[in-house]
Amino acid sequence: MNTAANSRIDPATALLLDRQFCFSVYSASLALNKLYRKLLRPLGLTYPQYLVMMVLWERDGLTVSEIGAQLNLDSATLTPLLKRLETQQLVSRARAAADERQVIVSLTKAGRALKTQAGKVPESVLCASACSVEELTGLKRKLDSVTAKIAQSAAD
Amino acid sequence: MNTAANSRIDPATALLLDRQFCFSVYSASLALNKLYRKLLRPLGLTYPQYLVMMVLWERDGLTVSEIGAQLNLDSATLTPLLKRLETQQLVSRARAAADERQVIVSLTKAGRALKTQAGKVPESVLCASACSVEELTGLKRKLDSVTAKIAQSAAD
DNA sequence: TGCTATTCAATCGCGCACGATCTATATTCC
DNA sequence: GGAATATAGATCGTGCGCGATTGAATAGCA
Numbered sequence: 001m002n003t004a005a006n007s008r009i010d011p012a013t014a015l016l017l018d019r020q021f022c023f024s025v026y027s028a029s030l031a032l033n034k035l036y037r038k039l040l041r042p043l044g045l046t047y048p049q050y051l052v053m054m055v056l057w058e059r060d061g062l063t064v065s066e067i068g069a070q071l072n073l074d075s076a077t078l079t080p081l082l083k084r085l086e087t088q089q090l091v092s093r094a095r096a097a098a099d100e101r102q103v104i105v106s107l108t109k110a111g112r113a114l115k116t117q118a119g120k121v122p123e124s125v126l127c128a129s130a131c132s133v134e135e136l137t138g139l140k141r142k143l144d145s146v147t148a149k150i151a152q153s154a155a156d
Numbered sequence: 157m158n159t160a161a162n163s164r165i166d167p168a169t170a171l172l173l174d175r176q177f178c179f180s181v182y183s184a185s186l187a188l189n190k191l192y193r194k195l196l197r198p199l200g201l202t203y204p205q206y207l208v209m210m211v212l213w214e215r216d217g218l219t220v221s222e223i224g225a226q227l228n229l230d231s232a233t234l235t236p237l238l239k240r241l242e243t244q245q246l247v248s249r250a251r252a253a254a255d256e257r258q259v260i261v262s263l264t265k266a267g268r269a270l271k272t273q274a275g276k277v278p279e280s281v282l283c284a285s286a287c288s289v290e291e292l293t294g295l296k297r298k299l300d301s302v303t304a305k306i307a308q309s310a311a312d
Numbered sequence: 313t314g315c316t317a318t319t320c321a322a323t324c325g326c327g328c329a330c331g332a333t334c335t336a337t338a339t340t341c342c
Numbered sequence: 343g344g345a346a347t348a349t350a351g352a353t354c355g356t357g358c359g360c361g362a363t364t365g366a367a368t369a370g371c372a
Binding site for chain 2: 015016017019020021022023024025026027028029030031032034035036037038047051054057058072115118119121122125126127128129130131133135136137139140142143144146147149150151152153154
Binding site for chain 3: 219220236
């Protein structure tokens with residue numbers, strides 16, 4: 001299907017072309033991170049911490065694995081992050097009674113309260129992008145489909 | 157222009173919408189990183205190291221700042237990374253005679269030789285994406301334009 | 313010329329990501 | 343019930359990113 005297109009690539013320019021798309025994603029990610037750093041500083045959150053909080057705002061009392069499944073992160077990343085949120089009194093962690101292997105992560109009152117403060121963040125980001133919701137949605141869909149393919153290739 | 161669209165956003169769904177686009181970029185970046193980790197393992201490089209090598213393959217003998225300008229990275233990130241490349245004997249670092257503040261980064265013979273080995277990487281990534289060059293180019297262009305806006309907002 | 317301001321790289325501290333390993337609990341199957 | 347297996351989290355080591363600071367070299371200017 002795209003074999004014709006692929007096979008026509010000049011190896012010399014490929015080292016540039018390749019850099020362009022992947023590097024774009026890489027740069028976009030770093031730029032977003034910087035923007036979020038600025039926007040989230042008042043809340044005392046990093047972007048990954050904000051992601052975890054969003055997951056919990058949507059549904060409280062999840063296990064570490066359940067959070068990880070939504071964010072594609074494993075316990076090696078989440079455990080320390082959750083401990084930091086716990087130190088900030090935004091969440092509490094407790095072993096599940098039914099299955100002592102699991103740790104249930106729950107929002108504290110302060111954690112729930114933070115949701116209100118976070119309300120302005122999405123609008124700020126949207127505004128910073130100078131894009132319409134439709135544009136971003138379209139871009140997201142395409143990006144997601146590429147990510148799915150990439151993730152599959154990375155897996156095996 | 158998109159003010160109308162922006163002002164119509166329901167704050168409750170915004171916390172989801174927002175996550176969708178930015179989270180897509182974030183996830184794409186992590187997924188690409190994992191793919192590159194696999195592809196670059198034989199070369200002994202990480203993705204950021206590979207980026208630096210690509211910059212040098214294109215033009216050798218740059219200063220740390222010049223490399224940083226192309227990759228949007230500063231010396232706090234690059235200095236340790238370059239030291240690791242130096243340890244691997246892929247680059248050498250030397251203070252510039254003309255301006256002792258600058259450090260010139262040069263490819264070693266092994267560093268230059270690595271370019272050949274890296275030749276297959278871009279094709280592998282393109283293949284993994286299951287996209288045509290045209291699709292990726294289009295996606296890149298849109299992403300870059302958003303990134304430029306985001307970076308500007310993050311700056312001030 | 314001398315003094316200040318700027319620039320460049322290095323360093324420090326912190327927080328991700330993640331491959332690999334470890335421990336404790338739960339499940340399975342005999 | 344008990345041994346083998348599987349699962350959930352925690353831990354360890356390494357490598358980014360980056361805000362903030364430092365130290366050295368240069369540029370600029372009175």
